[in-house]
Amino acid sequence: MIEILAVLGFPLLGALLLAWLGARPNAPGINVAVSLLTLLAAAALTARVIAEGPLLVLDRQFFVDPFNVFLVALTALVGFTTSIFSRPYMRIEEERGRLTPAKLRLYHSMYQLFNFTMLLALLANNMGILWVAMEAATLTTVLLVSLYRTPASLEAAWKYFILCGVGIAQALFGTILLYFAAERVLGAGGGALLWTELNAVKGQLEPTVLSLAFVFLLVGYGTKTGLVPLHNWLPDAHAEGPTPVSAVLSGLLLNVALYAVVRCKVLVEGSVHTSFARELMMGFGLLSVVVAAFMLSRQKDLKRLFAYSSIEHMGIITFAFGMGGPIANFAGLLHMTAHSLTKSAIFFAVGHATQKTGTQLIDGMRGLITISPMMGWGLMLGSLAILGMPPFGIFASEFLILITAMREQPWATPFLLAALAIAFAAVVSKLQPIVFGETNATRLPHRPAMVPVYTHLALVLMLGLWIPPYLAQWYRQAARLIG
Amino acid sequence: MTAIPFYAQIINLLAALLLLLSFAMLAQRRVLSLVNLFAMQGLSLALSTAIVAYGTAQPHLYWSAGLTFVLKVFLLPWLLHRLIRQLDVRWDVEGLINIPTTMLIGIVLVVFSFNLAVPISELASTVTRSTLGIAMACVMLSFLMMITRRKAIPQVIGFLSMENGLFFAATSATYGMPLVVELGIALDVLVGMLILGVFFFQIREQFDSLDLKHLEKLKEGE
């Protein structure tokens, strides 16, 4: 209980503190410190859940089980490393005149608020609160995406706001339908939206209503997950916002949205005894993988390239959860972790690389490795990891997903394999000249933060070679939970 | 027919009014009238929520009704009026598709959502269940409005009126969501509106206009 309050309280208080303090020289430091405290609280919470099993506290409003505690830990970790990365990055941006102190103040407080909303979404037991937190997550990031106030960033933020707003409205309708179905079983009042209560009676919920509700929920939260064809906002928001925001959007927000979908899927599966929800998720997932893979080769902007790669990976994870079963779910969870870590590492490297070359366009970036080998290798290794090269963790999870697909959904395997191959060719061919060859990069005024990049990559490497037993145990528990 | 209590009849009437207002918004060209129509929609929503609260003795719905009243009838229209005045954007809005065609599409959407709602309302036990179809139709119509308008403020009004439809769906299908959720939603709407206000100024500063055709530069393969 105290851990939950700490996990939620630190970022919220941090947001208020940073808004109050304003743009002081030590604001980035405070940002890092708050994120560190959140991480520590999340670690304590994780330890508690591992030791004592699921927690249901504060009038049943908060619920922690192996499934969400692992995402809480991941969110806190990536939140922390991103805050470390954003210190030198934002400093350089400010010195180059792209940001003012007022904007930095906004950035810091919104960053913490964003972390708060995501943690709230993860920890909330009430499906309504989950919705509120997801909407709030959109609102906090809209202003972050348009931080530079360039025409393109305003457009991206507008698209982001409208598309996600409409999407999330669909999710609200789905939530209403869910409540409607639950009310008949559980009676009116606050209890009928609590996930734990719903989960206990999911067999009695009306299948017709739940099927319809799931369509709306999947469309709604799927918009935020970036599933094709609802993905239009995602590349723009990633490309035009500041890079730390791209990193947390890709690494965290998409996960949280997918988490919401999976929570709903568990309920629907329990009520509707057909493969309806699975098929819907597999269909959306596969479509996202295939479309994103083809879009990759057309990208000219490096951040857009990796944004499409995020869509692709979200598609893979959605597909895995759609297949269901212990192995696919295990692989999905592993993929979620590995993708978050790798993608944020890539965005860290890309962020500094764009600062070195002064452009985000792929044609304008050449020979990073000559001027800073650490960054060049970081980008290259990260990209290889994200493309599913062994021995990184993504290889392990993709391999598991593929063999499960071959056994259970053989029709889908060729699509997946083809998409992965296309993505590989597209990204490698674009990255090769960026990393190697004649250079046009310059030195940065401040030391780039390479520690987060390599920490993430090391973790992903570890996940590929050896999953610690308690982590594996934990994944297995979570995989069982989500059916 | 005669089994429906009187208050439910008034709710049905207000539901019909809500639908009528949705259509009026779809057909309206003037931004200021659009805001006023939105306020009227909020008013009928608040009234119907209050009547549901009275008729079914659900005190928490009074809160919801009061919240809707303050937020959707006064605060948001006032904010929108202020924005329109400050940004001086009192133009007529011409849609992407001409208005009669939009209306025809609207009718099709209404038929669609009525059909979609029938199986659900048959399951419902509330006296107001038959209005679920209207709520769904309002959501769809607002969606249509957002698609067909290319200016920023009408799009936002469409978004807000979609929220109205959703609230109405919540009231008519289930006598409202739990209060904590409604409070959260209301907060989100308000904060969203404030952020948009800021955002409008940013867009205006950049483009000297709120026409969204300036916001169509980001396309694939550029």
Added chain:
Amino acid sequence: MNVGGFISQLLQVLIALALAPLLVGWVNQCRAWLQNKSAPSLLLPYRTIHKLFIKDAVVADTASPIFRIAPYIVFGAMCCAAAIVPSLATDLPFASAADAIALVGLFALARVFVALAAMDTGTAFGSLGARREMFIGFLAEPALLMVLFTASLISGSTSLPTIVDTLAHREFAIYPSLAFAGVAFTMVSLAENARVPVDNPATHLELTMIHEAMILEYSARHLALIEWASAMKLFNYSCIGLALFFPFGIASGGDWLGVVGAAPTLVAKLAIGGFALALIETLSAKMRIFRAPEFLGTAFLLAVLGMLVNLLLGS
């Protein structure tokens, strides 16, 4: 058919004939008053009709018999309509002869003859007016039918007296569908009776006029009949509207005493209705003719919506 019913029937038509010009006068007076103008006499329409009847008729050389008989047909159609519309009582002998669809047909017949007569003389204005009139008519008729269908869905019959009877003597219930139908009906009536947002009865401006353009060639008794028929049309439409949406006070039997007793209520309702019409005309601006399809399309749409809402909520 008993004698009492026949007397009531006759009485209703006669009252309609007598009151129709008064209604026009009342609307004009209200409008003048609302617009801060000095109002013409309430009885002006009677004087106009009287004056026209004592003048000599002038008919164009090129005119065919259609031109001559059209006013009589139009006037006759409106009298028939006045007999069908349950303005005073619902159980009249003539009423069972025709239902709502036939009524719409009667109005259409009158419209066709006015248009034919207008084109008959071959003047530019006549053809122009006829074309516009038919243009508006073909948009207004489906909307009117839809309104009547919505009302008949409630009672399960297309016969106007049955509809009105059901509406007047039901248990008190609110029909949201009737609200839609009411708005749609008002819009159709405005268009059909050449009222302000669609047409302006007070001007002869060639760019905008519709109804007036068609009857430019008429004079004396022909014109008197046409004018009277227009007044009857307005009266009939008002009575349909009042009967459908404010049905209280209508006599349910065919007794002539009941008919007489219902008359004051009708006059009061018409007075309010006429004032409302004047108010609408004052508040709205004449729209371009090309906006008329949009206006009537909206009316049609509202009527359809009313029907859908009725199907949804009434089940």
